[in-house]
Amino acid sequence: LHLSRLGMWIRLLTVASMQAAKDTLCQDADSGRNPECDWRRKPGGDARRITFVCGAHKDCGVERRLVSQPDTRVAVEANSGIVHSTVPEDYDRKNAGLTKVEKRLFQTAKRFGATSSGVMKAAQEDAVKAGSVILDGGGVEGVANLQAYQDYHRSVVRSTRQPRPDKQFETRADLLNWMRDQALPPTVDEMDSDQLYAVSEVADIWNDMFPDVLGCGIVSKRCIEFMGQLIALGHAWALHGDGKHKLHHGRWVLTTFGTHSLVWDRACKTYRHSFRPLLYFFSREVESISAVRLAMVAMQISAVHFFGSRLKPAVTISDHSDGLRSGMHFANVDHLASQEEQDATPTTPHMSDWAHIATHYTQGKLVPKAHPYYDEVYFLLLCLHLTHTSEMKNLLQGMVITQLEEWIAEIKANNGGTEGGSYSLSTLIKAHLTPPWDTFSIGTYDTVGDTIWPELPCILPSNQCQESWHGGITRTFKGKMRGATDAVLQTTLPKLLFVDAANMPKQLIFTPDAYVSPFIIRKALTYIERGSKAVALKDDVIFVARTKGKCGSSGLTKVAMDSYMDVLSGSLPVKDKEYKKAITHKARQSASHIRSF
Numbered sequence: 001l002h003l004s005r006l007g008m009w010i011r012l013l014t015v016a017s018m019q020a021a022k023d024t025l026c027q028d029a030d031s032g033r034n035p036e037c038d039w040r041r042k043p044g045g046d047a048r049r050i051t052f053v054c055g056a057h058k059d060c061g062v063e064r065r066l067v068s069q070p071d072t073r074v075a076v077e078a079n080s081g082i083v084h085s086t087v088p089e090d091y092d093r094k095n096a097g098l099t100k101v102e103k104r105l106f107q108t109a110k111r112f113g114a115t116s117s118g119v120m121k122a123a124q125e126d127a128v129k130a131g132s133v134i135l136d137g138g139g140v141e142g143v144a145n146l147q148a149y150q151d152y153h154r155s156v157v158r159s160t161r162q163p164r165p166d167k168q169f170e171t172r173a174d175l176l177n178w179m180r181d182q183a184l185p186p187t188v189d190e191m192d193s194d195q196l197y198a199v200s201e202v203a204d205i206w207n208d209m210f211p212d213v214l215g216c217g218i219v220s221k222r223c224i225e226f227m228g229q230l231i232a233l234g235h236a237w238a239l240h241g242d243g244k245h246k247l248h249h250g251r252w253v254l255t256t257f258g259t260h261s262l263v264w265d266r267a268c269k270t271y272r273h274s275f276r277p278l279l280y281f282f283s284r285e286v287e288s289i290s291a292v293r294l295a296m297v298a299m300q301i302s303a304v305h306f307f308g309s310r311l312k313p314a315v316t317i318s319d320h321s322d323g324l325r326s327g328m329h330f331a332n333v334d335h336l337a338s339q340e341e342q343d344a345t346p347t348t349p350h351m352s353d354w355a356h357i358a359t360h361y362t363q364g365k366l367v368p369k370a371h372p373y374y375d376e377v378y379f380l381l382l383c384l385h386l387t388h389t390s391e392m393k394n395l396l397q398g399m400v401i402t403q404l405e406e407w408i409a410e411i412k413a414n415n416g417g418t419e420g421g422s423y424s425l426s427t428l429i430k431a432h433l434t435p436p437w438d439t440f441s442i443g444t445y446d447t448v449g450d451t452i453w454p455e456l457p458c459i460l461p462s463n464q465c466q467e468s469w470h471g472g473i474t475r476t477f478k479g480k481m482r483g484a485t486d487a488v489l490q491t492t493l494p495k496l497l498f499v500d501a502a503n504m505p506k507q508l509i510f511t512p513d514a515y516v517s518p519f520i521i522r523k524a525l526t527y528i529e530r531g532s533k534a535v536a537l538k539d540d541v542i543f544v545a546r547t548k549g550k551c552g553s554s555g556l557t558k559v560a561m562d563s564y565m566d567v568l569s570g571s572l573p574v575k576d577k578e579y580k581k582a583i584t585h586k587a588r589q590s591a592s593h594i595r596s597f
Contacts, residue, residue: 009077009079011075012076014075018068018074020074021074022066024076025066034062034084038056039052040055051065052065057084057085057086057087058087060084061085062084065078097148097149098148098149102144106149106152109122117149120145120146127142171214172203172206175216178198179198184306185197188228188306191221193221196489196497199217199219199298201305209293213291215282215284215285215294216298217279217294217301218493219279220497220500220501223278223280225506226276228306228307229508230508231310233508236314237313238317238351239259239331240258240259240466241257241295241317241324244256244470255292256277257296257299258276258278259278260275261508261509269518271512273462274469275465277500280493282493292324293330296327297335300334310332313331314348315351315459316328316349317351317353318352319352320356329348332345351444351445353464354461355464355467357440366431367423367424371425384396384441386441390443390445393443397441401429404425408426439461442461477495477496527544533556534556
């Protein structure tokens with residue numbers, strides 16, 4: 001016998017271990033006085049002496065104690081001379097939102113598909129029938145609110161959730177073992193639509209070409225089907241790339257590469273560009289040149305593995321990321337060729353993202369909104385973006401830079417020789433109007449004879465299609481990239497690929513043959529009806545008016561066409577300040593309303 005604060009401790013029994021002693025408490029009803037065997041651990045003590053108190057009654061002094069013995073056995077003791085309280089305890093813990101009865105009823109109802117609000121409403125109806133009062137806020141006296149039911153439901157879900165595996169990928173050996181388990185099958189027909197596959201063949205060149213990259217290329221059956229359609233395509237197509245920084249797993253970031261296809265927007269009655277993924281690249285090196293080049297190699301290995309031919313993108317498109325731009329330059333370079341052949345292969349042209357530039361400009365991240373020429377600078381950039389031929393683009397770019405330099409000199413003269421602030425026109429020129437970033441015009445590569453793709457149909461310098469896709473994926477998978485790396489690769493990424501495959505058509509569409517908008521038909525009929533005011537041939541050049549609606553009232557005029565050709569050829573004295581405003585005006589008019597073929 002041992003004295004205690006509430007009485008004397010009496011040893012009930014001795015068991016082999018502490019866990020066996022806890023199991024004994026789960027069956028100790030104390031002769032029916034604690035029918036639910038509800039014993040709650042008291043705070044304090046140590047691992048060798050643990051005290052539990054009766055949880056069936058309020059302020060009850062009946063206790064049980066588990067005491068480790070010198071021979072490693074554990075004694076179960078009870079304090080004698082203490083009787084149970086007469087007031088029942090409705091809650092299983094002090095800060096519980098639901099009573100024990102409410103929790104049991106909730107668990108039973110959830111097994112039959114009931115919702116938290118449905119269980120609460122049923123409890124309120126029973127309470128009202130029993131005579132409870134309806135409160136002013138809409139609740140019922142004695143019934144927990146909806147928040148309490150929802151919190152309890154979340155706690156139940158968390159407690160029953162299966163633990164995630166603790167495997168982390170820290171070395172190439174860990175990643176390679178996983179990649180070999182997900183290796184590409186011999187044919188496309190053997191691929192599963194809801195499974196991801198890793199391009200494990202890149203391990204053959206890891207040590208020689210990419211010693212500092214830890215990443216893997218991932219594809220799905222839909223990605224491979226898109227690759228086959230692009231290989232059989234008879235015209236140029238664009239390769240988009242962007243990193244999904246909001247879909248990161250620790251230091252691992254998902255980067256996607258793909259192309260765009262036409263999709264009919266039923267709400268706006270027009271065609272839009274929609275992103276179609278070709279490769280998912282999961283890497284710890286975020287948008288580095290080596291990582292992006294490894295992704296290009298993985299994409300080409302996948303194409304050759306299934307179709308025996310390489311992909312041939314005509315142009316690459318990305319935002320203002322030097323790693324993406326430089327790495328995607330090697331999209332058409334064969335990594336198996338000799339160094340001389342690789343050096344002789346022309347790099348793939350790159351387009352900057354106009355949507356990215358416009359968004360940052362309107363947010364004041366390129367030029368402050370308080371700048372005296374804020375609106376004028378944006379209009380000049382927009383005109384430069386809308387140029388449809390490389391000759392017009394080069395001419396306008398020189399004029400824009402000249403105008404910006406005059407404004408810079410004016411601002412410096414008024415501010416003591418400095419522009420002031422981190423965002424200035426000088427920074428804008430260096431960032432977006434000098435090579436290699438001055439490629440955000442529609443006609444950047446059109447009508448240039450020394451390129452392998454003189455025309456790029458249905459390709460705009462915009463990565464907005466991929467950004468839009470990224471937004472939808474982020475909303476769906478936000479917060480689900482947590483846990484072990486193995487769990488993310490085995491669970492989250494397959495779901496992402498499955499959602500993509502379920503929401504995308506199987507066929508890439510590059511021409512509006514599938515559906516022609518009535519608006520397009522009406523516009524074509526308007527061109528035919530208006531004749532020379534909409535379409536004209538002059539000096540072996542076809543001019544087409546570019547307008548919204550019904551092609552405007554004036555249409556094509558001789559003055560507009562002559563001005564267009566003069567500005568295009570540079571025959572007007574652009575250096576003379578007297579002509580600068582007129583030429584700028586004519587160039588704007590030509591770039592916005594007339595296109596020459």
